[in-house]
Structures are given as C-alpha cells and as structure tokens.
Amino acid sequence: MRIYKAKDYVDMSRKAANIVSAQVIMKPNCVLGLATGSTPIGLYKQLVEWYNKGDLDFSEVMTVNLDEYKGLSRDNDQSYYYFMHQNLFDHVNIPAENTHLPNGMEPDSQKECQEYTNLIQSLGGVDLQLLGIGHNGHIGFNEPGEAFDKQVHCVNLTQSTIEANKRFFASADDVPKQAYTMGIKTIMQAKKILIVASGEDKAEIVRDAFFGPITPKVPASVLQLHNDVTLVADEAALSKL
Numbered sequence: 001m002r003i004y005k006a007k008d009y010v011d012m013s014r015k016a017a018n019i020v021s022a023q024v025i026m027k028p029n030c031v032l033g034l035a036t037g038s039t040p041i042g043l044y045k046q047l048v049e050w051y052n053k054g055d056l057d058f059s060e061v062m063t064v065n066l067d068e069y070k071g072l073s074r075d076n077d078q079s080y081y082y083f084m085h086q087n088l089f090d091h092v093n094i095p096a097e098n099t100h101l102p103n104g105m106e107p108d109s110q111k112e113c114q115e116y117t118n119l120i121q122s123l124g125g126v127d128l129q130l131l132g133i134g135h136n137g138h139i140g141f142n143e144p145g146e147a148f149d150k151q152v153h154c155v156n157l158t159q160s161t162i163e164a165n166k167r168f169f170a171s172a173d174d175v176p177k178q179a180y181t182m183g184i185k186t187i188m189q190a191k192k193i194l195i196v197a198s199g200e201d202k203a204e205i206v207r208d209a210f211f212g213p214i215t216p217k218v219p220a221s222v223l224q225l226h227n228d229v230t231l232v233a234d235e236a237a238l239s240k241l
C-alpha cells in the first residue's frame with residue numbers, strides 16, 4: 001500500500017484528484033468507481049476546476065458508484081444519485097448514459113443487485129475505485145461482520161452508520177434503514193483502489209484498518225490484501241500511526 005500524507009483536507013483532495021486525473025488522462029475511456037460521503041467532495045471540486053481549465057476530458061469516462069440508499073428517489077437531495085450530480089456529473093462533460101448508480105427505487109433487491117453486478121462486469125470491471133472509510137471501518141456500505149465474498153447486495157445499515165448520517169436528514173428516523181452496495185468482493189476486483197481519509201476522528205480507524213489484523217470486523221482491513229491500493233490522508237487522519 002502506498003500512503004501519501006497530505007497537510008490538510010485541501011491538500012488531500014488535490015493529491016487524490018491528481019491520481020484520478022492521471023487515470024483519466026492515461027485511459028480516457030476508463031471505468032471509475034465513485035464514492036459519496038463528505039470526504040471526496042473536495043476531490044470532486046478539484047476535478048471540476050481542472051475540467052473548467054481544459055485540463056480534463058470526461059467524454060469517454062464511465063462511472064459506477066459504490067452504493068445507494070434503498071427507497072430514496074433520484075430527486076431526493078439525500079440520494080447518492082443527487083449527490084453525484086450536484087458534486088460532479090452536472091459540472092463536467094460526462095455523458096449521462098455513462099454514469100451508473102444502483103437504483104434505490106427498485107424494491108426487488110435480488111434483481112437490482114444482480115443487474116448492477118452484471119453491469120459492472122459488462123463494463124469490463126473498475127479501473128480505479130475511490131473509497132472513503134466509515135468510523136467503524138465500513139467501505140461502501142459494507143458494515144462490520146459482512147463476509148468478504150459478497151458482490152452487490154442489500155444491507156441493513158448499522159445503528160452507528162444511521163447515527164453518523166442522520167446529520168443529513170431531518171431526524172434519525174428519516175435515514176433509510178437499507179442500502180444497495182458493492183460488496184467487498186466487487187471492491188477487491190477493482191484494478192486499483194484509492195482511499196481518502198481526513199480528520200482526527202478517522203485516525204483510529206485508519207490505524208486499525210491498515211495496520212491492524214485483517215478481519216471482517218473492520219471491513220476496510222481487507223484492502224491490505226489488494227495489490228494496488230493508495231491511501232491519501234491528511235496529517236490528522238494519520239496521527240495515530
């Protein structure tokens with residue numbers, strides 16, 4: 001695993017955006033696996049800035065997002081569909097048909113998960129998967145205890161994730177209780193993985209995930225087994241190493 005230490009959030013965002021840019025420049029028709037959460041927002045902002053300067057072209061890029069809440073429609077401002085449009089897709093020249101997220105409004109979990117798995121395969125797999133990390137070590141919505149061999153599946157969110165995400169909703173009751181997510185197996189099949197982390201509140205989990213034992217109790221720890229992982233984190237997130 002390569003670790004890049006950034007000074008702060010802005011520096012982390014720029015360093016990580018450089019890695020995504022390099023991927024897009026080297027392979028203009030690459031498949032990017034994208035993530036939501038607050039951590040990658042600065043990275044997306046940086047990509048938009050470089051796009052506006054004429055340094056990046058997304059016209060052939062394909063994207064697949066990690067996860068989506070089950071039961072939220074695309075126009076709900078808390079859906080990941082909405083987030084991706086707000087933070088990236090609406091500001092760059094990526095064709096709408098090249099962007100993909102699980103369909104949160106599909107009630108048939110089995111159908112949706114199979115279709116999303118097939119879609120990723122039909123694109124030839126993910127070239128670069130971007131990840132954030134939850135406080136309990138979750139990646140995508142793979143919560144502690146999830147088996148490492150799962151493809152796209154429907155998960156019941158843990159109380160701690162519902163708590164962490166309730167700040168975006170009117171109340172904890174409004175946070176959806178389920179989500180569709182790429183499984184650990186899907187994530188591990190990406191050719192390259194880029195993980196971003198920022199802030200002191202992530203320091204403990206960054207230490208446990210990347211320097212502790214590999215265990216389903218800390219889903220991100222499985223990344224230690226992948227042969228091309230880059231962690232870009234700021235000093236605060238690396239302060240417990």
Ligand code: GLP
Nearest residue numbers: 036037038039132133134140141
């Ligand atoms: C959410 C997302 C994850 C994300 C995590 C951390 O639950 N499903 O993909 O990595 O939260 O989010 P943040 O970056 O806001 O700390």
